[in-house]
Amino acid sequence: MNAGHHHDPKLSRNQGQILSALRKAKEPLSAYAILDRVRVAGISHPPTVYRALNELIQLGMVHRLQSRSAFVACDHGACNGKAAFAICRECEKVVEISLSDKDERVLLALSPKDIAPEHVTLEIAGLCEACHPAKRGLRPIPNRRR
Numbered sequence: 335m336n337a338g339h340h341h342d343p344k345l346s347r348n349q350g351q352i353l354s355a356l357r358k359a360k361e362p363l364s365a366y367a368i369l370d371r372v373r374v375a376g377i378s379h380p381p382t383v384y385r386a387l388n389e390l391i392q393l394g395m396v397h398r399l400q401s402r403s404a405f406v407a408c409d410h411g412a413c414n415g416k417a418a419f420a421i422c423r424e425c426e427k428v429v430e431i432s433l434s435d436k437d438e439r440v441l442l443a444l445s446p447k448d449i450a451p452e453h454v455t456l457e458i459a460g461l462c463e464a465c466h467p468a469k470r471g472l473r474p475i476p477n478r479r480r
C-alpha cells in the first residue's frame with residue numbers, strides 16, 4: 335500500500351478528522367481522548383468514533399495498542415498491521431516495528447500445543463533516548479525513583 339501521507343484513500347470526513355487527531359498526538363490516544371479532540375469538528379458520539387477507528391484499523395492506517403487500550407496512527411501512513419510496538423514508559427512515545435512474515439511465524443510458534451495460534455501482539459516497554467537518564471545531561475536527575 336502507498337505509504338505517502340498526501341495520498342490517503344478516500345476517507346470519510348469522520349475518518350479524516352480522527353486520523354489527523356492521532357497524527358498530531360505525541361502519544362497514543364484512548365477513544366475518549368480522541369473524542370475530546372474531534373468534538374470541535376462536530377463529532378460528539380462515542381459510537382461514531384469507534385466506528386471510524388475500526389474502519390481506519392481495517393485500512394491499516396491506525397493500530398490499537400492492546401496494553402493500553404489506545405490508538406496510534408501508522409508510522410508508515412498505512413501497513414498490513416503486522417507490527418510490534420516499542421513504547422517509552424515515561425513520555426509514551428511509540429515506535430512501530432514492522433514484523434516480517436518470518437518474525438510473525440516465530441512468535442506464533444511460541445504458542446503451546448493446546449492453543450492454536452492465530453494472532454500475536456508484541457509491545458515492548460522501555461525508555462526512549464530523551465527520557466533515558468544517561469542522556470539527560472550533567473545535571474542531577476530530579477524525581478529519581480528508587
Ligand SMILES: [Zn+2]
Nearest residue numbers: 408409412413
Ligand atoms: Zn503500521
Ligand SMILES: [Zn+2]
Nearest residue numbers: 422425462465
Ligand atoms: Zn520517553
